[in-house]
Amino acid sequence: MYMCKGKLTSFAKAKREQRKLEVRQEKRDLEEKFRALEEELKAKHQVELQQLPGEEDSVEASNQVDGNGYDSLDMEGGTRKARLQKKKDLLAEIEKELREEGT
16 A cells, blocks of 8 residues: 555544544543542541541641642752651651650
8 A cells, every 4th residue: 555654544543533532531530540549548648647646736737738739848948868858857756756655
């Protein structure tokens, strides 16, 4: 079959268009699935936080997120490594407080 360079037959165009639509639909489905999973995880996390005894104010304060979706810790100055270390230290401190409350 003779084909000119750069030109597609109507069948090839239709096939390409169909594939493009399928890929877009798959993408939408995956995004919706992950959005639902994320909401479910957030709800589950909220329930777990509410079930923790006391110290809810400090946990909520450490988990505050501003309107742009960034943790308040990320907005502080410093290198990426320093911010990660601050987060690790904060988490270690929270875990230590929870262990002390449990005993």
